[in-house]
Amino acid sequence: MKRTHHCGQLRLTDEGKAVALTGWVHVRRDHGGIVFIDLRDREGLTQVVFDPQYNPGAAEASHALRSEFCVFVEGRVRHRPAGTINTKLPTGEVEVIAHKLEVLNPAETPPFEISDDTLTSEDLRLQYRYLDLRRPAMARNLRLRHQVTMAVRNYFDELGFLDVETPMLFKSTPEGAREYLVPSRLYPGKFYALPQSPQQFKQLLMVAGVERYYQMARCFRDEDLRADRQPEFTQVDVEMSFIDREDIYAVMEGLMKRMWKTALGRDIPTPFPRMTFQDAMNRFGSDKPDTRFAMETVDFTEDFRASQFKVFRGTVEAGGVVKALNAKGFACATQGQIEALTEAAKSFGAKGLAWIKVEGGKWNSPIVKFFNDAEKAALTAKLKIEEGDLILFAADQWGSACEILGRIRLLCAQYLQQTGKLAIPGDRYDFLWVVDFPLLTFDKEQSRWMSSHHPFTAPVEEDAPLLETDTHRVRGKHYDLVLNGSEIGGGSIRIHKPDLQQKIFDVCEIPREIAESRFGYFIKAFRFGTPPHGGIALGFDRIMAVLVGSPSIRDVIAFPKTAKASDLMTQSPGDVTARQLKDLHIRVAGDEAKPA
RNA sequence: GGGGGCGUAGCUCAGCUGGUUAGAGCGCCUGCCUGUCACGCAGGAGGCCGCGGGUUCGAGUCCCGUCGCUCCCGCCA
Numbered sequence: 105m106k107r108t109h110h111c112g113q114l115r116l117t118d119e120g121k122a123v124a125l126t127g128w129v130h131v132r133r134d135h136g137g138i139v140f141i142d143l144r145d146r147e148g149l150t151q152v153v154f155d156p157q158y159n160p161g162a163a164e165a166s167h168a169l170r171s172e173f174c175v176f177v178e179g180r181v182r183h184r185p186a187g188t189i190n191t192k193l194p195t196g197e198v199e200v201i202a203h204k205l206e207v208l209n210p211a212e213t214p215p216f217e218i219s220d221d222t223l224t225s226e227d228l229r230l231q232y233r234y235l236d237l238r239r240p241a242m243a244r245n246l247r248l249r250h251q252v253t254m255a256v257r258n259y260f261d262e263l264g265f266l267d268v269e270t271p272m273l274f275k276s277t278p279e280g281a282r283e284y285l286v287p288s289r290l291y292p293g294k295f296y297a298l299p300q301s302p303q304q305f306k307q308l309l310m311v312a313g314v315e316r317y318y319q320m321a322r323c324f325r326d327e328d329l330r331a332d333r334q335p336e337f338t339q340v341d342v343e344m345s346f347i348d349r350e351d352i353y354a355v356m357e358g359l360m361k362r363m364w365k366t367a368l369g370r371d372i373p374t375p376f377p378r379m380t381f382q383d384a385m386n387r388f389g390s391d392k393p394d395t396r397f398a399m400e401t402v403d404f405t406e407d408f409r410a411s412q413f414k415v416f417r418g419t420v421e422a423g424g425v426v427k428a429l430n431a432k433g434f435a436c437a438t439q440g441q442i443e444a445l446t447e448a449a450k451s452f453g454a455k456g457l458a459w460i461k462v463e464g465g466k467w468n469s470p471i472v473k474f475f476n477d478a479e480k481a482a483l484t485a486k487l488k489i490e491e492g493d494l495i496l497f498a499a500d501q502w503g504s505a506c507e508i509l510g511r512i513r514l515l516c517a518q519y520l521q522q523t524g525k526l527a528i529p530g531d532r533y534d535f536l537w538v539v540d541f542p543l544l545t546f547d548k549e550q551s552r553w554m555s556s557h558h559p560f561t562a563p564v565e566e567d568a569p570l571l572e573t574d575t576h577r578v579r580g581k582h583y584d585l586v587l588n589g590s591e592i593g594g595g596s597i598r599i600h601k602p603d604l605q606q607k608i609f610d611v612c613e614i615p616r617e618i619a620e621s622r623f624g625y626f627i628k629a630f631r632f633g634t635p636p637h638g639g640i641a642l643g644f645d646r647i648m649a650v651l652v653g654s655p656s657i658r659d660v661i662a663f664p665k666t667a668k669a670s671d672l673m674t675q676s677p678g679d680v681t682a683r684q685l686k687d688l689h690i691r692v693a694g695d696e697a698k699p700a
Numbered sequence: 701g702g703g704g705g706c707g708u709a710g711c712u713c714a715g716c717u718g719g720u721u722a723g724a725g726c727g728c729c730u731g732c733c734u735g736u737c738a739c740g741c742a743g744g745a746g747g748c749c750g751c752g753g754g755u756u757c758g759a760g761u762c763c764c765g766u767c768g769c770u771c772c773c774g775c776c777a
Contacts, residue, residue: 129737131737131738133736133737133739133740134733134736134739135733135734135735135736135739135740136732136733136734137733137734138733138734138735138736139734139736140735140736140737140739142737149737149761151737153735153736155734155735156734157734171727184735185735187735188735188736188737190736190737192737193737196737202704209760213710213727213728214710214711214727215710216710216711216712216727217711217712217726221738222711222712222726223712224711224712225706225711225712225769225770226769226770227768227769227770228711228769230769277777278774278777279777280777281742281775281776281777282776300777301777303777325776326776327775327776328701328775328776330771330772330776331770331771331772333776352777355701447703448772448773451702451703451772451773478760500743554777555777557777558777559777612745645730666768666769666770667769667771668768669768670768670771672768672769
């Protein structure tokens with residue numbers, strides 16, 4: 105048995121050829137005498153005809169075919185009779201008239217249709233993932249992911265990067281995300297951790313003189329999941345020596361260009377725009393702004409400093425800010441939508457949500473009676489208020505006010521899209537570098553400074569002297585790559601001198617002995633001629649989800665897990681035997697008597 | 701850890717303020733059918749209404765709990 109062609113391959117120019125095809129029965133159209141089969145493999149569909157006049161044996165056997173039977177067919181390519189050409193299929197001008205049929209394996213009736221048209225529930229798809237992946241859309245996603253992976257590898261290879269594999273069995277670094285732990289058999293009570301990223305190894309590769317490293321790196325985080333977060337995921341991990349931020353931007357912009365060209369045939373413009381963290385928060389209320397639409401947030405702190413409206417005045421007196429945005433054309437918001445926005449604002453930490461509907465030439469609002477003419481004039485001017493607009497406010501400390509209004513902005517955009525008042529083209533890609541993040545943020549719970557990104561991020565040179573005096577003003581050489589309002593990558597120029605590193609630990613009040621036990625080997629390495637270096641990691645699954653136009657990264661991962669981190673197909677996580685636990689020196693709490 | 705949505709035939713879903721024998725489309729099975737491609741026609745099978753408890757004369761429907769899927773908040777250095 106040897107197939108000669110794929111099912112998406114045959115054309116009119118192949119007419120007369122003897123061919124052999126393998127594949128799955130996509131649909132069967134049995135006319136009693138003549139039988140048509142759409143034969144499917146990963147490359148496409150071909151119509152196979154079983155005609156009793158041409159070959160009675162094969163025709164007889166074909167009546168037994170059912171959906172998803174795996175079959176082998178031999179026959180001859182012929183052009184379809186006039187009037188029976190199917191213009192919807194690339195192979196629609198031809199058909200294969202069969203003289204031999206072999207059923208390689210019959211199939212039970214599948215639990216759901218193998219089709220892109222009917223959407224089956226997620227749990228059933230995951231339980232029978234091998235069938236789900238037969239659906240043309242999913243097969244296409246797998247293939248596109250492969251093609252983009254190849255583009256990434258070729259790109260980095262051309263630029264002289266080395267693909268270096270780093271260990272999966274690593275050491276626990278409890279500073280960051282919760283880790284998956286792996287118990288050690290040889291060292292009772294000790295554990296490895298699966299890497300949440302190869303961060304330290306890639307920096308050590310720079311110490312090792314690799315100079316340019318990349319890896320399609322598997323990473324693991326034991327945190328709660330989202331549509332764009334899986335417990336294990338893939339990063340395009342990059343690190344370079346003797347560079348500064350501009351080099352990273354250029355290399356990554358070239359990479360994105362290559363990925364988009366490969367996947368979509370699109371030429372995306374570079375360089376990408378850049379925005380400071382301050383600007384992003386002030387204008388969009390987010391450190392990953394969606395710049396595909398405007399609706400920017402505007403500061404009104406000074407305008408309401410002496411306002412009659414106590415909520416605003418009080419916030420300003422307490423050192424907070426008043427911000428507002430104009431949801432253009434959303435005065436039509438229903439009571440329910442206003443309530444939903446208010447609830448959302450509250451869930452993000454607001455005490456309430458003030459609003460003004462501009463309808464019939466009037467400002468319809470529970471709070472407008474507190475506003476004087478100057479305040480109204482300021483609002484009108486700065487927000488360009490017109491008939492039909494909806495104005496929304498947030499008053500809080502700067503960070504909170506920005507974030508609350510930023511979320512409200514996104515929700516309004518969603519509503520406006522539903523009502524057709526805002527249109528975002530599906531093929532629009534707004535890339536953006538967000539830069540100048542604060543190096544450290546003050547953690548109220550622990551009452552100490554913590555790294556915004558990670559503790560190896562270098563400060564901007566001119567800010568470094570302020571580390572001890574004006575800590576909050578120190579900017580880090582950190583950068584995030586944002587696409588359409590979602591973070592698809594982030595990285596930084598690293599600290600490469602032990603004394604500066606120690607200073608950061610000191611400012612963060614990390615005791616020397618803890619720093620030593622956790623990062624000692626790492627800091628030590630920096631005493632042996634460490635080159636200046638920096639890097640970035642891209643969320644490859646997220647990028648692929650954007651490229652295939654899917655809202656969830658599950659659609660670009662062959663075997664993903666559920667929102668509760670289980671695998672419905674293999675039923676994992678699962679039990680282990682008492683013997684396994686014993687070998688690993690593990691006893692499960694409250695479960696000692698449980699038989700294996 | 702918290703909040704929202706969903707769970708009814710193999711699949712997708714309908715089932716009103718509780719009220720006879722729980723429906724539809726697709727799929728499946730049987731028969732007929734030689735140019736279909738959403739093939740057609742006729743007939744048929746198929747239900748622990750997620751699970752457990754409660755309220756009630758009576759529960760798919762109301763209440764409590766629980767499990768699963770999903771979206772979001774927290775979390776993700």
